[in-house]
Structures are given as C-alpha cells and as structure tokens.
Amino acid sequence: MKQLTTFISTLFFLTLGVPHASALPNCVGSYNPTTWDNCYGTYLWDSGNKYVGDWHAGERHGQGTLITPNGNKYVGEHKNNKIHGQGTHTYGNGSRYVGEHKDNKRHGQGTYTFPNGNKYVGEYKDNKMHGQGTYTWTGEEKYVGEWKDDKKHGQGTYTFSDGAEYVGEYKDNKMHGQGTFSFTSGNKYVGDFKGSRRHGQGTFTFADGRKDVGTFENGKLNGYAITYHADGSIYQKGIFKDDIFVE
Numbered sequence: 001m002k003q004l005t006t007f008i009s010t011l012f013f014l015t016l017g018v019p020h021a022s023a024l025p026n027c028v029g030s031y032n033p034t035t036w037d038n039c040y041g042t043y044l045w046d047s048g049n050k051y052v053g054d055w056h057a058g059e060r061h062g063q064g065t066l067i068t069p070n071g072n073k074y075v076g077e078h079k080n081n082k083i084h085g086q087g088t089h090t091y092g093n094g095s096r097y098v099g100e101h102k103d104n105k106r107h108g109q110g111t112y113t114f115p116n117g118n119k120y121v122g123e124y125k126d127n128k129m130h131g132q133g134t135y136t137w138t139g140e141e142k143y144v145g146e147w148k149d150d151k152k153h154g155q156g157t158y159t160f161s162d163g164a165e166y167v168g169e170y171k172d173n174k175m176h177g178q179g180t181f182s183f184t185s186g187n188k189y190v191g192d193f194k195g196s197r198r199h200g201q202g203t204f205t206f207a208d209g210r211k212d213v214g215t216f217e218n219g220k221l222n223g224y225a226i227t228y229h230a231d232g233s234i235y236q237k238g239i240f241k242d243d244i245f246v247e
Contacts, residue, residue, distance in 0.1 A: 022054055022063065033058025053078065076101070099124070122147065137161075145170065168193065191216065206230075214240070 027041030036055045044050045053064015060066070060078040067073050076087015083089075083104045089097040099110020106112070106124040113119050122133015129135075129147040136142045145156020152158075152170040159165050168179015175181075175193040182188050191202020198204070198216040205211050214225020221240035229235050239246045 024054055024062075027055060031058075210235075 022040035024038055024040040027036045027039035029035065031041070031043050036058050039055055040053065041055055042050065042052045048069035050067045051060055051064055053060065053066075054062025056062065059081040061080060062078060063076070064078050065073065065075045066078075066083065071092025073090045074083055074087055076083070076089075077085025079085060083101045085101060086099070087101055089101075089106075091097075094115035095113060097106055097110055097112045099106065099112075100108025102108065105127040107126060108124060109122070110124055111119065111121045112129075117138040118136065120129055120133055120135045122129065122135075123131025125131065128150045130149060131147060132145070133147050134142065134144045139161045141161050142159045143152055143156055145152065145158075146154025148154065151173040153172060154170060155168070156170050157165065157167045158175075163184045164182060166175055166179055166181045168175065168181075169177025171177065174196040176195065177193060178191070179193050180188065180190045181193075181198075186207030187205065189198055189202055189204045191198065191204075192200025194200065197219040199218060200216060201214070202216050203211060203213045204216075209230030211228040212221055212225060213228070214221060215223030217223065220243045222242060223239065225240050226237045227235045227245075236245045
C-alpha cells in the first residue's frame with residue numbers, strides 16, 4: 001500500500017452515511033499494515049480503485065467490496081489481498097458473474113450473464129469455462145456438456161433453435177468424434193464426425209426409412225458404402241464419390 005490517499009474508516013462512513021457492514025471494529029487511523037488487523041476499513045488508491053471491507057494483517061481479507069474506475073464492482077470474499085471465495089462481480093460492459101473465485105479469477109462453480117443475454121452456468125478454471133456446464137443463447141440454442149478453455153470439448157448435447165439436436169463428442173468447439181445428429185425433418189445420422197461434418201464410418205437414416213451405411217468424408221458418402229431402400233433391400237453397394245455411386 002504505497003499510496004497516501006487514505007481515509008479513516010470511521011470518518012468515511014459518518015460522512016457518507018454508509019452503515020457499518022461488518023462485525024469487526026472500525027480500523028483506526030490511516031492505513032497501516034500493522035494496525036489494520038481484524039478490522040473494517042476503507043482504502044482509496046491513487047489509481048481510483050476503492051476497497052471497503054474487512055482487513056487482516058494489513059491485507060484485504062474477509063467480506064468486502066472492490067470498485068474500479070472502469071465500472072467493475074466485486075462484492076464478496078477476499079483472501080490475502082485477492083478476490084477469493086464466493087462473490088458477485090459486475091462488469092462495466094454490463095456482464096455479471098456470480099460464483100466462486102480463486103486468486104482474482106473465476107474458479108469453481110458460477111453463473112456468467114453476458115451483456116447480450118447469453119448465459120453460462122457451470123464450472124470455471126482460471127477465468128475460463130472449464131468442466132461441466134450449460135451455455136444458453138438468447139436465440140434459444142443450448143449446449144449442455146463438457147468445456148475446456150472456453151470451448152466445447154468432450155461429451156455434450158447441442159440443441160439448435162430449429163429443434164435439431166446433436167449428442168456426442170466435441171473438440172475445440174466443433175463436433176468431433178462419435179455422435180448422433182437428429183434433424184427436424186426426421187433424418188438422423190449416427191457415426192463419426194470431424195470438424196462438425198460427417199466424417200468416418202456412419203449411418204444416415206432418412207425419415208422415409210431409406211438408409212446409407214458406410215464411409216463419409218466432409219459430410220458426403222466417400223468410399224465404400226451400402227444404400228438401402230425403405231423396405232431394407234439393397235439399392236446400391238460399392239464405391240461412392242461425393243454421394244454419387246461410382247462402381
């Protein structure tokens with residue numbers, strides 16, 4: 001605490017009419033790392049940052065409010081001069097986070113509401129969506145599943161605004177691995193995906209009962225495949241190129 005711009009907490013609260021919000025006694029005098037111990041006080045930095053709350057051994061520790069000039073405001077737990085524990089962070093851009101923190105970062109279970117209304121509810125690690133969580137878009141699209149470093153990664157379910165649904169594996173925000181895609185038309189694909197496209201071994205079943213079974217590449221039949229009529233009889237069997245039977 002190098003800056004000299006401090007206030008005696010008792011005088012500060014009497015002047016502004018703010019009630020004492022802690023069970024701890026008011027800190028006495030200007031900030032002092034030795035005497036501001038297990039007390040409640042206010043510190044204003046030259047940068048414009050302001051903290052109002054509990055102190056221990058000269059550090060922000062316990063319940064408190066931290067306000068920055070850019071409009072950010074945090075109300076919650078502090079530990080050893082850092083935001084740490086349960087709290088609510090309101091950002092100047094209109095977003096809001098309610099949940100757990102560790103060492104000044106979102107870490108643990110929490111809810112983040114974006115300025116456009118999108119919302120994430122789930123696990124965080126080092127300020128990023130990481131673990132199990134649900135992201136809901138204002139357009140009614142929703143993803144429920146695993147995350148890694150702010151990206152859909154692992155097993156999850158994505159529901160599209162038109163009612164289509166994908167259930168399966170993700171990698172770096174894309175459908176990648178084994179999964180099932182159900183179309184609103186009644187068509188369904190079960191099999192391998194790569195880069196959000198049908199790629200690898202799979203079965204595409206049409207709503208009328210027809211079926212394509214074989215190798216897909218970039219969303220189309222490419223390689224050996226068997227196509228079936230709706231009654232289960234074979235229609236074509238052999239090599240396909242971009243959905244066209246070759247031989």
